Amino acid sequence: MSDETSLGPGREFDLVRVMMSRWGDRARGIGDDATVLSVPTGEQLVVSTDASLEDVHFRRAWLAPAEIGWRATAAALSDLAAMAATPLGILIALTLSERWLDDLGELAEGIAESASAAGASIVGGDLTRGEQLAITITVLGSTAAPMRRDGAHPGDILWVTGQLGGPALAIAAWNEGRQPTPEARARFARPVPRIREAQWLARAGASAGIDISDGLGGDAAHLAAASGVRIAIDADALPRAPGADVSTAQRSGEEYELLVTTRSPLDAAAFQREFNLSLTRIGTVEQGDPGVDLLIGGERVASPTGYDHFSP
Numbered sequence: 001m002s003d004e005t006s007l008g009p010g011r012e013f014d015l016v017r018v019m020m021s022r023w024g025d026r027a028r029g030i031g032d033d034a035t036v037l038s039v040p041t042g043e044q045l046v047v048s049t050d051a052s053l054e055d056v057h058f059r060r061a062w063l064a065p066a067e068i069g070w071r072a073t074a075a076a077l078s079d080l081a082a083m084a085a086t087p088l089g090i091l092i093a094l095t096l097s098e099r100w101l102d103d104l105g106e107l108a109e110g111i112a113e114s115a116s117a118a119g120a121s122i123v124g125g126d127l128t129r130g131e132q133l134a135i136t137i138t139v140l141g142s143t144a145a146p147m148r149r150d151g152a153h154p155g156d157i158l159w160v161t162g163q164l165g166g167p168a169l170a171i172a173a174w175n176e177g178r179q180p181t182p183e184a185r186a187r188f189a190r191p192v193p194r195i196r197e198a199q200w201l202a203r204a205g206a207s208a209g210i211d212i213s214d215g216l217g218g219d220a221a222h223l224a225a226a227s228g229v230r231i232a233i234d235a236d237a238l239p240r241a242p243g244a245d246v247s248t249a250q251r252s253g254e255e256y257e258l259l260v261t262t263r264s265p266l267d268a269a270a271f272q273r274e275f276n277l278s279l280t281r282i283g284t285v286e287q288g289d290p291g292v293d294l295l296i297g298g299e300r301v302a303s304p305t306g307y308d309h310f311s312p
């Protein structure tokens, strides 16, 4: 799409037009060989890329095409949130199989909705044919003060946004041939990258932060490893989605909530008022071998990590 003529005449060109007609002015700067973006003075460019593959990250039977587009885009944008960056634009690399051709317009619509909800324009992309649907989204953002994983110190307080477990409950229901509850389904199908929330947390003094795409246990371990600290999570404090037990809440991936550490307590009530989203104190940062412990009824157990997309 950076150079429409390179796609050749005929069907591929038609497919690009299908997407462009859906995007309208939500796409910007497409039509030259590459896109030129300005980064606000004093800020740095923040870039990340994320692939969503059919039968790895989602199954076609679970979601509508627009939801698949939304979800792939939101997942990529969540990595900008994790850095407390402001989105500037996204690039889309789409691999499309024959059986997805009729759904391209809906897919494109979901991508554009998610991008524009986050304030990002569609600034370019690429279209290829393949056996299965693959949506690779590259996100571009900027910030003067990136929130990193490596800034947590012993004595810091650990916080998480939102309620955990919804996506795992949805996958469990689908795997058992049931329909998930509307709440659990929405958490999987329409995740929201916590972009403004991350900026609030960074301004409030977050020493480190990460988004929970690999599950709370897994991403807390990533933060612990990057910061060289031990993290203790109080199981009783975990904010759980309706129907989620502690194990589900701490293992559930694809949450796209934020896990942050701070030196001083945060005003969780002010956060809740501003974003209509909970902010919960769930543990502490300690000195020790990098890793995560779960405190369950006074017992300390090493937190299981690792995350398999389809094993809730």
Ligand SMILES: [Mg+2]
Pocket (backbone or CB within 6 Å): 078, 079, 082, 210, 211, 212, 213
């Ligand atoms: Mg991430």
